[in-house]
Amino acid sequence: MWNWLGVIAWVLLAAYLGFIIWNIRSRHLKMVVTGKKPGPTWLVDLVEVVILVAAAYFMVWVSWLRPIDYADSRVVSVRYAYHPLILQTGATRSYYVTVASGNGKQPVRYYTYWTAGAKNQTNSRDADISLGSDPLTMKASMYPWDHKKLIALDGTTEKAYVATMTAHFKPTVLNGLGMHVGHVAERFDLIRIPNDTLMKIVPKQTD
Known part of the structure; x- marks a missing residue:
C-alpha cells in the first residue's frame, strides 16, 4: 500500500x-x-x-x-547469507570461481561460483572477489558488513566462501513515493577465495 x-x-x-x-x-x-x-x-x-x-x-x-545509505536501518532492512564455496575439479587444476571477460563494449566481468547444490552467476557490478589478507575489499566496504564474522569465516572455511548482502526498502514515505517499498535496494556478493590460482579465467562467449 x-x-x-x-x-x-x-x-x-x-x-x-x-x-x-x-x-x-x-x-x-x-x-x-x-x-x-x-x-x-x-x-x-x-x-x-x-x-x-x-x-x-x-x-x-x-x-x-536518491542516494541510499545502506547503513541506515530507517530506510532499508539488510540481511546476510554466508555459504562455503564448492571446489570444482578441472582438467588441469581446481578452482572456486570462473571469471569471464566482457565483450569489450562494457568494462564488466562475469563471475560463476558454486555453493552446496547451486550454481551462482553474477557480475562485477554486483560482486567482488576477495584475495587479500583482509576479507573486506575496497569495493565491498561501501556496504555494511559484520567484519568480525568475515574474519571468523576465514578460519572456518579456509578462506573459501561467499557472503551475500541483500537490502530491501522499508515502508517509509520517501520509499513509498519512489514506489520502492518491499523491493530489493541492493544485492552484493563478496566472493572470498584463498588466492588467484583458485580462480579460472575464461573468455566470454559471444553470439
Missing part, C-alpha cells in the same frame, strides 16, 4: 500539468479578448511552471536519483 503514494503523486503531477496547460491557455485567451497587457499574467505562468518543474524533479529524484 505504501507504493500507492508514488502512484497517486504521479497522477496528481499529470493532473497538475493538464491544469496549468488549460489555465495558461484560458488566461491568455481572456487577455486577447479583453485587450489587457501581459503584465502579471506572465508572472503567474512562470510560477505555475516553476512549481511543475520542481515537483517533477522531486519525483524523479525520489524514484531514481
Whole structure:
C-alpha cells in the first residue's frame, strides 16, 4: 500500500500539468479578448511552471536519483547469507570461481561460483572477489558488513566462501513515493577465495 503514494503523486503531477496547460491557455485567451497587457499574467505562468518543474524533479529524484545509505536501518532492512564455496575439479587444476571477460563494449566481468547444490552467476557490478589478507575489499566496504564474522569465516572455511548482502526498502514515505517499498535496494556478493590460482579465467562467449 505504501507504493500507492508514488502512484497517486504521479497522477496528481499529470493532473497538475493538464491544469496549468488549460489555465495558461484560458488566461491568455481572456487577455486577447479583453485587450489587457501581459503584465502579471506572465508572472503567474512562470510560477505555475516553476512549481511543475520542481515537483517533477522531486519525483524523479525520489524514484531514481536518491542516494541510499545502506547503513541506515530507517530506510532499508539488510540481511546476510554466508555459504562455503564448492571446489570444482578441472582438467588441469581446481578452482572456486570462473571469471569471464566482457565483450569489450562494457568494462564488466562475469563471475560463476558454486555453493552446496547451486550454481551462482553474477557480475562485477554486483560482486567482488576477495584475495587479500583482509576479507573486506575496497569495493565491498561501501556496504555494511559484520567484519568480525568475515574474519571468523576465514578460519572456518579456509578462506573459501561467499557472503551475500541483500537490502530491501522499508515502508517509509520517501520509499513509498519512489514506489520502492518491499523491493530489493541492493544485492552484493563478496566472493572470498584463498588466492588467484583458485580462480579460472575464461573468455566470454559471444553470439
